[in-house]
Amino acid sequence: MDRVPFGVPGLDPLLQGGIPKGNSILVCGTPGTGKTIFALQFLYIGATQFNDRGMYVSIEEDPEDLKKQALQFGWDFRPLEEKGMVRFIKVPIDTVNTDIFKMIGDAYVQMNDVRRIVIDSLSILSINASMYTLPIKTMVDGKPQFMENGLVPSPMTLSDETKQFIYLFVSKVSELGATTFFIGDSPEKGSDFITRDTVSEFVCDGVIKLETKEFGKTIIRTIEIKKMRSTKAEVGYHTLEFTEKGIMVKPFEY
Amino acid sequence: MDRVPFGVPGLDPLLQGGIPKGNSILVCGTPGTGKTIFALQFLYIGATQFNDRGMYVSIEEDPEDLKKQALQFGWDFRPLEEKGMVRFIKVPIDTVNTDIFKMIGDAYVQMNDVRRIVIDSLSILSINASMYTLPIKTMVDGKPQFMENGLVPSPMTLSDETKQFIYLFVSKVSELGATTFFIGDSPEKGSDFITRDTVSEFVCDGVIKLETKEFGKTIIRTIEIKKMRSTKAEVGYHTLEFTEKGIMVKPFEY
Amino acid sequence: MDRVPFGVPGLDPLLQGGIPKGNSILVCGTPGTGKTIFALQFLYIGATQFNDRGMYVSIEEDPEDLKKQALQFGWDFRPLEEKGMVRFIKVPIDTVNTDIFKMIGDAYVQMNDVRRIVIDSLSILSINASMYTLPIKTMVDGKPQFMENGLVPSPMTLSDETKQFIYLFVSKVSELGATTFFIGDSPEKGSDFITRDTVSEFVCDGVIKLETKEFGKTIIRTIEIKKMRSTKAEVGYHTLEFTEKGIMVKPFEY
């Protein structure tokens, strides 16, 4: 089976060498657990060590801020952008009726052979869902035809239509064929679901959870592969460390 | 009583030989607990060891991905498909007004003598319920007649109508007479209900729950038969193991 | 006081001989706790040992499946049906505007002198409430008159109208005068209410709760009489055992 390595020290062995190619991965955690860094490292290592083209789709977040965050760890994305290896795309959040899938799909086709995609984040997307539209088919005389406006989540029913919107969005982006990270914010401990949209955790092929766990006075960052289709994955927590060169994964010890 | 064996080592003895024939079984668990593998094994063993025809209905999930997951355990579904022993059916999620029961019912009739069905999953179905329609009767002058559009869950009232939709869907599929697995996603621990639709757990004849339990640093996968009509079933957890050849069940020890 | 004995070994002494005649009893528990078996035993023992006519009203559940479940314990309902001692009535769930009380009331009158009724279940009824109608009165010039359509829970407001519907349904069935078991599904532990409809527990004269309790690795089935009007009842849990001849109740020991 083709695999897409993280290149994060200590992480690939937990997945027998990497993510099954083309899988969609939910990367989730509460604010401050390192989801963005983790995703940037995934693209940077992909481009520099494995020659994989990458695309970072940020909903509103400024690409310049993202590149600044990357520089902390010595990852310079500018030369990669110039060589066409990585592209940052900013999807606006204050423009009504943006066809979000067309924006991403067009960039994907233009760039050619994109192998790694990051969507940052499903949470921001779901809050602003009423700004976006997704193409959808309707059944006329037993044959599906495209609807003029597709699915337009109305603010009146945000909670329910948005779940469907997120579900369809993840499905459509996954069909592009790249290995994709969807970043999602988790509620604090004690909630019924891993993500605030409550659906991305089961539509994605894999779920990776980042946490900050408290043990008495000690606080330890952890990573856990909660689900990964088409491969064996080691169950349980592992320790996550931020070094000067990015994230490292080690056996959990306390 | 006729019984349908799982063929999963260690599981059938817990049910005095297998599932009572024709029962509808909810297979539930949080993401990553192995529900899909469990269902694939049920169909594969059925077709190869018991000569039972099987049908796997996936709501949107690509059949090719499912077969790839099966190959990890050495289960090759392609020859079974060619012999007409197993069939994968993909129900689209972005087409409005799909008569979902007709799609499944037609395939069932065509295939003839289907004994095992998997529906994957009720959770995806419930999120996208507003895309589907179900035939329903209305009372005119004291006599039931078919309504033109049946039950069409509107997005305005997704939460309540969807429960009724899921309920009717499970009832109608169960009436086909096959032994059926309905896959359902469970919320994280602490919720009031076993499934997110909150109704499938009591409309099904049986409920099998897959879990990942934490005991200090050790994480153990478990299986529990929470309910099984028309037969005795052993209460309590059992250990679930993923081997190279699929799932095995053992007494729970810790 | 007239009492209706369960005939379940060990249970009647907890209620000074049985249920006060004509009481409405909520039998509740999570899926798999044995509510249906308990209700079938109530009707079977009633008909064979106490010469009480019984009626089993199933909302959608197939009577043949119910009789099959009963046969596990050696209870054969067919001769009782032939003698007119027990009747199974199936209320459809996919027919809009069914006057559910009329269906039950007509059968009750036809059968004559019914002493034990089982309604299986309030949970299925509440999910499908928008299919049913109940007769109701309106005040015109200070005098109550029957409304054309009665109470028709609309799907728009299912949650609130359904509570009222369930409340009225239980009241009207209770007025028939038989000793009635209403089966209800309980949410998992930790909920604010015993039943998912949240009203049946206080409209019924009695509440009997079936549970599966975990004590370390041991799992014990229990029964508890949480409420019983017009009689003394022993407080606290008792152990419930499934034997080859049905349910037995013993003092709780652990």
Added chain:
Amino acid sequence: MDRVPFGVPGLDPLLQGGIPKGNSILVCGTPGTGKTIFALQFLYIGATQFNDRGMYVSIEEDPEDLKKQALQFGWDFRPLEEKGMVRFIKVPIDTVNTDIFKMIGDAYVQMNDVRRIVIDSLSILSINASMYTLPIKTMVDGKPQFMENGLVPSPMTLSDETKQFIYLFVSKVSELGATTFFIGDSPEKGSDFITRDTVSEFVCDGVIKLETKEFGKTIIRTIEIKKMRSTKAEVGYHTLEFTEKGIMVKPFEY
């Protein structure tokens, strides 16, 4: 200060002799904790030992059933009804637009000098609130005038309007001047509020809570005066016992 004694052994001393005259008391607890018995005893002792006229307003519950419950403890209400000392009033629940306050107020005036009232129960009233109407004033040119229909809780907004309805109902009944028991059902432990209507606990002058507490295998019934305006009250639980002659209160010991 004028006080209205319970006459329940062990209870009056906790309140320095009884309830301050004219107070409205919420009597709450989960199903099966003895609220109805407690209220019947309050009326029976009032009529037989203190010569207080009483009125029992049941929302739907059949007065004959109530009197049967009372007979368990040797309280025979029939002679009291004949002498005009106690009156049972049944308010129907399936009649739309019943002016509930008028029904109660008319009976109150007719009976003359009623000193003890029981309303059984606020929970049933709140579930069926859309059947009832309450007179209310509107401001026209700065002067309040009566509105034609008063407050008619619509089923569309049951939850919010019903709170206001319950609030106004308790206020209006309290203004009649009798010492009044309002029976209310409590959710199971763990809820944010003592009652399911969430408002009666603070509109009433007093709150008395009945509970069934579990201490290991022992189950003890308790009573607690959670609030009592205009008098000192002893804080904390007391043990409640059902004897052959009704309820007794003892110091809590375990």
Added chain:
Amino acid sequence: MDRVPFGVPGLDPLLQGGIPKGNSILVCGTPGTGKTIFALQFLYIGATQFNDRGMYVSIEEDPEDLKKQALQFGWDFRPLEEKGMVRFIKVPIDTVNTDIFKMIGDAYVQMNDVRRIVIDSLSILSINASMYTLPIKTMVDGKPQFMENGLVPSPMTLSDETKQFIYLFVSKVSELGATTFFIGDSPEKGSDFITRDTVSEFVCDGVIKLETKEFGKTIIRTIEIKKMRSTKAEVGYHTLEFTEKGIMVKPFEY
């Protein structure tokens, strides 16, 4: 800084002498914790020991009942009313479109130099919010102008509009300049917010919480200053005692 002393023994030292003058204080607790007594004592001591005029605004609660409660502790408000030192104002709850701020503001102006106000209570106000109206401005051509009807919380959206209503009400009453106690009911332990309106706790300058805490079999009343702007306040619980002369505060000991 000018301070307004409570005059409650043991309490002022916790706040370096008293409440900063003009602060708005939320006094909250579950039913029966003594909020009304605390507020009455605040007005009584203010008028008799510090010559501060006071105003008690009760939403519906009868002033005569309040004065009766005060007499338990020997506080006779009648002479103070006659001298114009204290005034009780009853705001009706069953009159639609009452301009509540005008009622309070007019009384405030008439009475002249009011230094202490009690609003009893925000909870009753929020339940009946749809009866009231508040003046509000709208922006026309960039200039604010008064709207004809102001903010009229509709029963359709009670929960959200009511929060805004409560927020504005507290702001406007606070602007009068007196030191004001707003009484609010707390949900039982375990809720996300201190008050049921969820907004008064952060709009007020101070929050004082009264509780009844259980320590094994002992129950202790406590007071806690959770927030007080413009002054230092001692953190943590203190014991609250009801004596014959009112409330006393002592160090918490157990």
Added chain:
Amino acid sequence: MDRVPFGVPGLDPLLQGGIPKGNSILVCGTPGTGKTIFALQFLYIGATQFNDRGMYVSIEEDPEDLKKQALQFGWDFRPLEEKGMVRFIKVPIDTVNTDIFKMIGDAYVQMNDVRRIVIDSLSILSINASMYTLPIKTMVDGKPQFMENGLVPSPMTLSDETKQFIYLFVSKVSELGATTFFIGDSPEKGSDFITRDTVSEFVCDGVIKLETKEFGKTIIRTIEIKKMRSTKAEVGYHTLEFTEKGIMVKPFEY
């Protein structure tokens, strides 16, 4: 990297010298944890020690009250206002259709080179969101154009539209380029989210949480940097002390 120091003793070292310049910081905590003092100190130290111009935007709260609170710690803002180093802006809450971003943006431009902004608070803003409007674009023939009214949260759908409103508001204010503190109220412990708006915690670059923690009878104020983009931050709690000169941070010890 440019950093903006707090100047609070003990705090800057936890962030390697200060907040990355231009970051948006959520300062959250329950009522009474010192959020306002913390923000005032941030502006005061900025103006007096680092020559940073500052702007304090209060939603409704009176600037005079804020300055009075600052004086407790010896911070006199009046000379700073006169020199144009700090400006207090009060945004009204009872005026419909206020374009809140224009108010803030105009002041920002007028004042010139503002480096520190405080928004106090997002909670008050979200409660009163229906009073405000935000400019927004719509897509016409594939090109974004400004909508006449922008986003006007309607009271009908406050909860969902308000989240989007808060999200856009934080984004737009952050784009001004100053280092900004957004004050937000946290629910009591046990909630799923850190803030009551549930979105500010992940749109902001940093999250600083203030708490009052109970350890037996001892209560300790703590500060925790839960998230900080573009820099390393020390994980875990630190002790917060209020001294005569403001806040100090020390290692957590208990």
